[in-house]
Amino acid sequence: MTTFIQLHLLTSYPPANLNRDDLGRPKTARMGGVDRLRVSSQSLKRHWRTSEVFEQALAGHIGKRTKRLGAEVEQRLIDGGVKEKSAREWARAIAEVFGKLQQKGSNYIEQLAHISPEEHDAVFGLADTLVAENRAPTEDELKLLRHAPAAADIALFGRMLADDPGFNVEAACQVAHAITVHRVAVEDDYFTAVDDLNKGDEDLGAAHIGETGFAAGLFYSYLCIDRDQLVTNLGGDEELADRAMKALTEAAVKVAPRGKQNSFGSRAYASYVLAERGSQQPRSLSVAFLKPVKGEGDDAVEALERQVANFDAVYGDCADDRCRLNALNGEGSLDALQRFVAQR
Known part of the structure; x- marks a missing residue:
């Protein structure tokens, strides 16, 4: 019951x-x-x-609710020495995991995405790997979402990911x-x-x-x-x-x-x-x-x-x-x- x-x-x-x-x-x-x-x-x-x-x-x-994840990732890659064009492309690929992007060329997500601490850590852990190896992320590495994120605010108030409802809470x-x-x-x-x-x-x-x-x-x-x-x-x-x-x-x-x-x-x-x-x-x-x-x-x-x-x-x-x-x-x-x- x-x-x-x-x-x-x-x-x-x-x-x-x-x-x-x-x-x-x-x-x-x-x-x-x-x-x-x-x-x-x-x-x-x-x-x-x-x-x-x-x-x-x-x-x-x-967790953190944001549209700006892609921008943060892009800056992390640039600070690590990745060329701007590659940094923008790789950051867009990572940001798209959490929602549709606003327009062509933008790395801002259309809707606020509620991201758990472990998903946030996974995102920037991947960014550091890409910096170290100077390469684009693989399809497997882009599986960054978690089904049961250990974020109390997400667990209490839920989240909706319109483009990937399997990870809704x-x-x-x-x-x-x-x-x-x-x-x-x-x-x-x-x-x-x-x-x-x-x-x-x-x-x-x-x-x-x-x-x-x-x-x-x-x-x-x-x-x-x-x-x-x-x-x-x-x-x-x-x-x-x-x-x-x-x-x-x-x-x-x-x-x-x-x-x-x-x-x-x-x-x-x-x-x-x-x-x-x-x-x-x-x-x-x-x-x-x-x-x-x-x-x-x-x-x-x-x-x-x-x-x-x-x-x-x-x-x-x-x-x-x-x-x-x-x-x-x-x-x-x-x-x-x-x-x-x-x-x-």
Whole structure:
């Protein structure tokens, strides 16, 4: 039976612009007939996997997403003394392993390729061999992709290689877009910048005038981890899977999106976390906030807990075990939460 770990988080952010749309304003979504703030799943995952939390907990097991692999390989070959024309040709052959190239003559991959540490090492190990032997790579040497790369972020969030789907990795973790539990109105911050060397001899006005959108809110976030899929993705390495789940839990609780942080200083930890474990079919608790919450954090916690009880009453126990962290009243701990998600 599949074991699912589900995380439900409530995180309060002061005025901020955490995740911008194409106009530079905070992303929103309409739910329950009202507008909510939104932080996209892509934004959350990007900030978690590139965080110091991941780097410290999973050093050596984090991949790189890039289009520029061919350019790096070409430079490595040129630095090693290979002629530019050969270096470009050989680098293109290596880069094409990870995806279709952008255009004739380019060594940039069309789509971002998520490359594991061992694949990265294999690529540059091959480049060094080509430098030493001054020759093109063989067909056999270009078999650089790995079916079960030991990269925790790839195992958690998956990867797609459109030109070689046999090396795709099914994501073991699903992450919902975070939304506020209440209605919001995006406001505009009108600001000016002053020229420090302007003595007022000619003009006392500002050197720059601008505006930026912002809003504050209490967000509900939801993650679901398929532990068995994660272990499979990591080639059966249960210890690494446990480390990955602990790192993901800490990052989800502590790491804030970096959008406009210098302007708003809106870093925040989760105020409340509910973790659930079991083989039951997963479900989000976002319906608890279909009717917007009007009060404070305690009201959101109460609404979430009430929905948990109601789901259990209707469908039977929706989880085998649960663990809570509540920073509003000082109950629970991150350490206990991490031990819970990694429990076998």
